[in-house]
Amino acid sequence: DQQVKQNSPSLSVQEGRISILNCDYTNSMFDYFLWYKKYPAEGPTFLISISSIKDKNEDGRFTVFLNKSAKHLSLHIVPSQPGDSAVYFCAASDNTDKLIFGTGTRLQVFP
């Protein structure tokens, strides 16, 4: 039973355009959501997070949107750069220190 779902295994975007990565969850007890970025042969690195009391959080080129009624969140990257090419994992927590991860979306930004 996959509680956090990333239904798009891959996404290809042109440099300078917007990248939108999506994530759905099923557990209504989740109250904190994170995005991690992973390059090959490295561990995941934290990118941005959002609490369930907000519907948007922004950090530079990265914005996360949360739609609680739809149990959906998305990560927007504007403008996309070649260095953004990586695997992006969505993760969720239910007020514990444990995270449930999605399966990841591989983003490729081409020139």
Place this chain on the structure above:
Amino acid sequence: NAGVTQTPKFRILKIGQSMTLQCTQDMNHNYMYWYRQDPGMGLKLIYYSVGAGITDKGEVPNGYNVSRSTTEDFPLRLELAAPSQTSVYFCASSSHMSTQYFGPGTRLTVL
């Protein structure tokens, strides 16, 4: 700052062999975690620890053991390696209800 370090980076085991994956963090974090990532899948929690002397099972603990004798170290033990344990293993640490920081991973193959 070294952050979270893991050794070894790579290892090939024969079925039935045992080994210990080492994890050390220098951020004085109380919380430490072990995850595995299989191809095309998200990270699955194996074991976690909320402090020295305290450990608990995650989603996929079977075939593994852990111990936490110090704040810094959280080794993961495989007693009887099986092909199903072929995976990439990540260690992470965090403060209470805070961002998890990951190590670079150990790629394990069991033949």
